[in-house]
Amino acid sequence: GSASLPRRAPRANRGRAKSVANATRTAVTRGPRRAGSHPTTMRCTFVLLVLSCCTVAVLADDSVVNPPTGPIQGVVTPFAREFRGVPFGKAGRWEAPASPAPWTTPLDATKDGPGCPQACVLPKKGCPPTTSEDCLLLNVFTPLPGAEERAMNGDRNGGAGGAPVMVFLHGGNCKQGYAGGPLYDGTHLVNTTGVVLVVIQYRLGMLGWLTTNTTMPANLGMQDQIQALRWVQDNIAAFGGDPSAVTVFGQSAGAVSIATLLTVPETKGLYRAAIMESEPFGIPFRRKLASEQWTYDVGTKYAGCPSGRPVDDCLRAMTTEQIIAAQVKAEKDVLDNAHDLFELFWPWGFTIGDAMVTAQPLHAWQAGAVIDVPFIIGTNRDEGTPFIYEAMGKPASRLEYDVLLGVLFGVGNAITIGFEYPVPKNTTDARPTMARATTDGLFACGTRNGTSAVIDAPHTTSKKYIYHFNKVLSFNKFVWGPNYKECYDMVCHAGELPEVFHPNATLVGTQYKPDEQVLSTAMETYWSNMARNLDPGSAVPSAGAAPLTWP
Structure with a gap:
């Protein structure tokens, strides 16, 4: 099996x-x-x-490539070429990213670089072993000769410029995660489908998402993502990829980033298709003045900056460790005293109202103000489960359920939602009901609403595809670890990633049953077909197999 x-x-x-x-x-x-x-x-x-x-x-x-930035030494495995820890940008603390200085000595890209500074609470395997503020790095996985032809039964459709390219943006609430996470290992995906895969990092938490009205630009994490996409345009041909055939895809915070990038005209031309996995459209982001106030509060209340000193000067003088310690204090206080939906689930994230991000992503989608590219978007059956169980560490009473509904959706809406999602009479724990309401309110409803509006927009000509993932994987225990037992029998947030990347070679315990293998092959094929042909059901997965068509 x-x-x-x-x-x-x-x-x-x-x-x-x-x-x-x-x-x-x-x-x-x-x-x-x-x-x-x-x-x-x-x-x-x-x-x-x-x-x-x-x-x-x-x-x-084969393990050496020569992009314009300089020679890079990677490794050749039995199934792919890997180039890890490749710099795509450089930036000082709270500065916009720029291109890295070129080099002449071969860069050692044989192992993962450090992750961006963070206080990671993901399952242990998803947390970086080392961190550094010099973290604008990416990993590139390229197929060995013949992989794309095998995937397409000899019909190579990557274009004259090389293989199609897929750029992945990891999740983690904009505060955790890194490119080297085993769930993002691209070996199987590139070997099976023949695409070139790029997995990027971007600045997180306080270092990526604080802003002032003076010297700390907004949305630096998003600017890092744009810099990485520009690097791909300039350098990916040296790895065998086609810069004109880039698909950007991501999960959770990565999906939020892509949904937002689609509203930023400056990103047009950096990609030609998109895939968004578990985009929490129902979470609103802070507007500019609120973000600046949040930065001031973080500096004075949690980092200990004196009121008479500019917060940006104070924070710049701190060590990385002091900044992360302040971040942990802020997150704990928010979790204990949240007053709205954003604070509870997303204390760090996009600022609305700067030069690039002018509107809430969902509002922009509802107005049809989105770059018109083909995309796939979808959600999982139990998206809200890990969020609710993290926020409420013990069984919740019916009263606590009513209070949390008011915090999440407002008192007026809480009554209506309570009727739609009633707590069973004989239960002693309201968290499962709260998780269902959160799944629909934050993920499913916004995804369907926003996508429908984009489809109906007058300028839309490309196709859009929606999926719903509801497979409970037999090896969830090994993926989630001991701190997320509620997800063992659920289809939690991020539950689709093992089927997209098939990381059984790097994630111990992920032994795929026959039906799980079939599903993984289908998802790898759908995703790579979108990158190759702008249509997820446009090709067969392997020689002799029946064609896969989107339902």
């Missing part, structure tokens, strides 16, 4: 190299030549050894 990484088809000269190696091994272990044996045996052995060495040299060269 388990599924391992598929064996790759022979690459050019690989079968010949193996034969050469075997023939060489046979020749050198045969022992002394018998009298009268053929005189060319030793010459043949020497030639075979030379050919074998040459083949190894060619394979080794």
